[in-house]
Amino acid sequence: MTTDFAPVLEGHDLLQLYAAPTGPTQALRGVDVTVRGGRISAVTGPSGSGKSTLLALLALRERPAGGELRHRGRLVAGLSRRQLRRLRRREVGWVAQRPTHSLFPQLDALGQIEQMARLRGVDCDPLAALDEVALTPLARKRPEVLSGGEQQRLAVAAAAVGPPALLVADEPTAELDDDSAALVLRLLRDRAGRGSAVVLATHDARAIAAADTVLRFRHGVLSGSQEAGRDHTVTIDGQGRLQLPPEALPLFPGRRVAVTVVDGHVELRRAE
Numbered sequence: 569m570t571t572d573f574a575p576v577l578e579g580h581d582l583l584q585l586y587a588a589p590t591g592p593t594q595a596l597r598g599v600d601v602t603v604r605g606g607r608i609s610a611v612t613g614p615s616g617s618g619k620s621t622l623l624a625l626l627a628l629r630e631r632p633a634g635g636e637l638r639h640r641g642r643l644v645a646g647l648s649r650r651q652l653r654r655l656r657r658r659e660v661g662w663v664a665q666r667p668t669h670s671l672f673p674q675l676d677a678l679g680q681i682e683q684m685a686r687l688r689g690v691d692c693d694p695l696a697a698l699d700e701v702a703l704t705p706l707a708r709k710r711p712e713v714l715s716g717g718e719q720q721r722l723a724v725a726a727a728a729v730g731p732p733a734l735l736v737a738d739e740p741t742a743e744l745d746d747d748s749a750a751l752v753l754r755l756l757r758d759r760a761g762r763g764s765a766v767v768l769a770t771h772d773a774r775a776i777a778a779a780d781t782v783l784r785f786r787h788g789v790l791s792g793s794q795e796a797g798r799d800h801t802v803t804i805d806g807q808g809r810l811q812l813p814p815e816a817l818p819l820f821p822g823r824r825v826a827v828t829v830v831d832g833h834v835e836l837r838r839a840e
């Protein structure tokens with residue numbers, strides 16, 4: 569179902585250090601990671617395990633202290649600050665753990681979307697972008713007067729303008745109830761469907777279930793990775809209806825499905 573895109577980012581033996589009173593501490597070490605367009609990758613693990621540190625590297629906000637990070641085959645270490653800034657502006661959507669850190673404090677919700685479209689050099693319908701996260705009634709509000717969940721939805725909608733080649737979000741559903749989380753996950757799936765590489769740091773089972781790849785961290789080390797695609801046994805009722813597993817639902821945002829019976833199996837695709 570998922571198209572196989574070339575890697576946007578490839579990290580090998582990544583190391584990140586932070587200063588601590590006792591000397592430099594390794595926030596990440598020995599991490600190998602590949603991020604592809606068309607996929608949602610969830611980075612998970614206990615608090616302090618290195619998720620945000622990895623996201624800062626993948627969003628090109630920091631450079632690794634060691635190892636190799638390549639963006640479309642080019643070594644990030646070889647890029648100037650100016651080149652990195654330009655890449656971030658044009659190609660990277662970023663949702664900070666505190667969503668206000670990725671919003672412009674002086675702009676209202678509509679202005680956030682318009683400004684992001686300007687920075688990326690893309691056309692966009694700002695009202696439709698707000699509607700996607702159910703924020704149209706708050707179009708003229710600035711971030712400071714929005715609730716935490718509204719700020720989070722706005723930050724995701726703004727980061728997703730374009731859509732960007734890379735969409736990196738730190739805990740994008742942490743503040744959200746089930747309905748709002750479903751909106752955000754549907755939006756992220758839509759952008760992956762349009763080719764974005766989506767990377768999330770998350771503790772949220774709803775977001776992990778929506779991911780194609782799950783990367784588990786412990787003490788700064790990648791302790792396991794898992795591809796989605798588990799088999800599910802479900803029952804078909806007397807009318808031929810079946811219940812899709814929850815992680816399949818974000819694949820069908822309009823809830824319309826094209827069904828093809830072919831070679832003894834059934835394929836489901838999003839109906840246009």
Ligand SMILES: Nc1ncnc2c1ncn2[C@@H]1O[C@H](COP(=O)(O)OP(=O)(O)OP(=O)(O)O)[C@@H](O)[C@H]1O
Binds near residue numbers: 613614619620621622
């Ligand atoms: N700017 C920094 N300066 C010093 N230490 C840092 C800095 N950022 C992170 N660390 C340390 O690096 C380690 C990894 O932190 P990180 O924020 O990546 O974890 P996390 O898995 O995202 O945690 P959480 O789920 O709580 O957000 C922690 O020990 C943290 O204290």
